Amino acid sequence: MLGDAELISRIDDGESDRVEFTVSTTDLDKFREAICAFANDLPGNGESGLLFIGLQDDGRCAGSAIEDGLLQTLGGLRTDGKILPFPVMEVARRRLRDCDVAVVQVEPSDNPPLKVDGRCWIRTGPRRGQATAEEERRLTEKRRWGNVPYDMHGVAGATVEADMDMRAFENDYLPSAVSPEVLAENRRERGEQLRALRLVAPNGEPTVTAILVLGRDPRYWFPGAYLQFVRYAGTEVTDDIVDHAELSGPLPQQLRDADRVLRLNIAHALDTRGERHVEVRSYPYEALRELLRNAAIHRNYESSHTPVRVSWLADRVEILSPGSTFGEVGRDNFGRGATSYRNPTIAEAMKNMGVMQRFGIGIETARRTLAENGNPPPEFDVQDAFVLVTVRRRP
Incomplete structure (x- = not known):
């Protein structure tokens, strides 16, 4: 994030193709459009774009309340699935000339055009608007393909x-x-x-x-691009195989087929001990779905021919994803809120096709639904060549 002196200098220069002021602290659509426009950097300045929340159009202090919740909301805009591909941005609260503001600093993207819900936003001078077909073509040509x-x-x-x-x-x-x-x-x-x-x-x-x-x-081009499902009779992979399947085809089809396999294998029972009879599941479908989709979307397709493997044993389900952690996510912070995408364009495509609704909530959803169902929390084994998640059956 730029220092206070530089931020004040940008404010003094007024709104431009790299600076925007807003009084609103709740207009999320406006914030997304501004972030998208800065990341697209149509003029090609190569400089950070700055969204100042808490300033009037002329740069005077609006006296807005800059709460922690606002900063969390702004940070969440990066991966909420509305802006695709993901922008590179920072969020901070600053006190500049006795005025509290929230600052969103957005870096020019190597991979334009970015869009919000399928619409491409740009800035020309101090004005923000939707790109024309010609302007979007120019953004496409700006991609830094080496990166x-x-x-x-x-x-x-x-x-x-x-x-x-x-x-x-x-x-x-x-x-x-x-x-x-x-x-x-x-x-x-x-x-x-x-x-x-x-x-x-x-x-x-x-x-x-x-x-x-x-x-x-x-699979002709990527031999490991499929899901392998094996169900065993006991608690060891040396036990008899009860059922097995290879789910191939385009990734959305694989995941739709996997949803059906998961539903068919989850055991249901009726708990009659209380006044009300309650249906009990061996595993919550939502947890297994999220963990399997994470494994397929974020796996290593570049240097591994290993499929995503689902091993369904009598006491647990194991999901193996080829490839270790990536980018900002390491063994020390895996599953603790940090996000980094090995395959951001695949993730974007899955969001576009309705396979995913939001980004960055898969593990959180799995933990929550497992706890609600009475299962232990998921166990993650992060190795150099794979990530293995183990989900224990409900006691």
């Missing part, structure tokens, strides 16, 4: 025509990723749509995300 994550790399040898399911793209993905108004207004060619949504590389090859999410045969 993009692996899931945005092109798949050598693959082609859009032969290896992508374009019917699924046009009928399912595109309407969910771009607002109807923008689609009706822009009328882009298919190639421009694919580039804007990070589904093709500069040379026209489908990206890793495109093949995994919309590919005709993802």
Whole structure:
């Protein structure tokens, strides 16, 4: 975060394409749009954008109450699933010239265009607005391809025509990723749509995300891109196998099929000990669903041919995800609120297709629903080559 002297200097210079003032402390849509516009950096200044909350349009103090809850809400905008891909930003409370303000500092993105609910926002001078088709094309061309994550790399040898399911793209993905108004207004060619949504590389090859999410045969290109389910009769993997399945196809299909497998294998019973009969489940479906989706979306697709494995034993369920922690998340802070995405474009695609509703709440949801169901908390084993989560059966 910039120092107080620099922040005051920016305030004195007034609103611009890198500075915005607002009195409101509750308009989350406005905050998201401002963050999105700063991250897109259409003018190409390469400088941090600053949203000052608690200042009037002319920079005078508004006397707004800057509470801890506001700062937490602002920090949560980064991963609440509305702004995609995720912005790089910091939030802080500062007292500048005897005025309390919340400052959101947003860095220019290496991977524009960012959008809020399918709409691309930019700043031209002190004004914020939706990008035109031409402005969005310019943002797409600004991407720093050497810095993009692996899931945005092109798949050598693959082609859009032969290896992508374009019917699924046009009928399912595109309407969910771009607002109807923008689609009706822009009328882009298919190639421009694919580039804007990070589904093709500069040379026209489908990206890793495109093949995994919309590919005709993802396992041809990524042999480990499937879910392996095995149910055992006892408590050891050497015991007899009761059932097994390999769930293949595009990732959304894999996860939908996995949902059905989870539901079929959760045992239900009726507790008649009290005045009211209560249904008891061996595992809460919601917890297993969240943990399995995390394992599939955040796994290592780059250098591992191992599938995501679900081992269903008599006393526990184990879910193994190839690849260890990534980025800011390490063994010391895993599962404690820190977030970092190995595959941000895959995560964006899953959100667009309705497979995920919010980011960063999977482990929290699992812990909560396990506790509500009477199960012990999940156990995480973080190793160099994998992350293993163990969920114990309800006693």
